[in-house]
Amino acid sequence: KAGVTQTPRYLIKTRGxxxxxxxxxxxxxxxxxxxxxxxxxxxxxxxxxxxxxQRNKGNFPGRFSGRQFSNSRSEMNVSTLELGDSAxxxxxxxxxxxxxxxxxxxxxxxTVV
Amino acid sequence: ELKxxxxxxxxxxxxxxxxxxxxxxxxxxxxxxxxxxxxxxxLESLFVLLSNGAVKQEGRLxxxxxxxxxxxxxxITAAVHDLSATYFCAVGTGTASKLTFGxxxxxxxxx
Numbered sequence: 001k002a003g004v005t006q007t008p009r010y011l012i013k014t015r016g017x018x019x020x021x022x023x024x025x026x027x028x029x030x031x032x033x034x035x036x037x038x039x040x041x042x043x044x045x046x047x048x049x050x051x052x053x054q055r056n057k058g059n060f061p062g063r064f065s066g067r068q069f070s071n072s073r074s075e076m077n078v079s080t081l082e083l084g085d086s087a088x089x090x091x092x093x094x095x096x097x098x099x100x101x102x103x104x105x106x107x108x109x110x111t112v113v
Numbered sequence: 114e115l116k117x118x119x120x121x122x123x124x125x126x127x128x129x130x131x132x133x134x135x136x137x138x139x140x141x142x143x144x145x146x147x148x149x150x151x152x153x154x155x156l157e158s159l160f161v162l163l164s165n166g167a168v169k170q171e172g173r174l175x176x177x178x179x180x181x182x183x184x185x186x187x188x189i190t191a192a193v194h195d196l197s198a199t200y201f202c203a204v205g206t207g208t209a210s211k212l213t214f215g216x217x218x219x220x221x222x223x224x
Contacts, residue, residue, distance in 0.1 A: 033210045043201065043214035055209045090155060094210050102146070102210065104156040 025093030119215035136202035
């Protein structure tokens with residue numbers, strides 16, 4: 001059973017640019033949630049998509065957005081990058097019910113210079 | 114707003130010793146998760162605790178949940194070097210897949 005696939009693994013961008021990250025969940029999982037991990041703020045919830053709909057959203061500015069496709073793959077986009085957006089971005093795949101287990105991908109390491 | 118606190122933040126222990134990591138959370142929750150993270154790596158799921166009094170064990174790790182006290186513990190028995198990592202607890206609320214993570218406990222097991 002394939003795990004959660006995140007691409008790319010590493011990314012270097014310049015301030016002001018935008019970036020798109022991808023997450024393919026475990027087959028059959030309908031929920032994808034995104035987290036940002038930084039040394040200062042720890043692990044913070046960005047948003048969750050379930051069956052192509054955003055079901056929950058964290059406290060991040062509108063520059064952070066996402067979407068989910070009919071095959072459950074999800075993308076997150078960050079526009080007008082800032083230095084503070086440098087982080088490890090993790091996505092988690094789950095079946096989406098309240099008793100679920102979450103499986104995390106390997107993450108995308110984004111560096112903004 | 115849900116707050117999740119872990120202590121200690123850093124733990125250095127000798128091989129063979131026992132220790133406990135504590136996870137306190139501020140509001141009612143029906144599920145508690147423990148994860149392990151190695152440097153530069155992703156999160157590895159260790160335990161899912163879904164009810165008051167739940168206890169789960171795997172190898173040298175045992176996790177428990179007391180929903181009335183809003184407390185979960187991760188007990189390490191006879192630590193070995195391979196257990197060196199950062200351990201996170203996370204609390205889930207509601208039906209949506211939102212986890213609130215603790216600050217993490219960096220565990221260093223020395224020979």
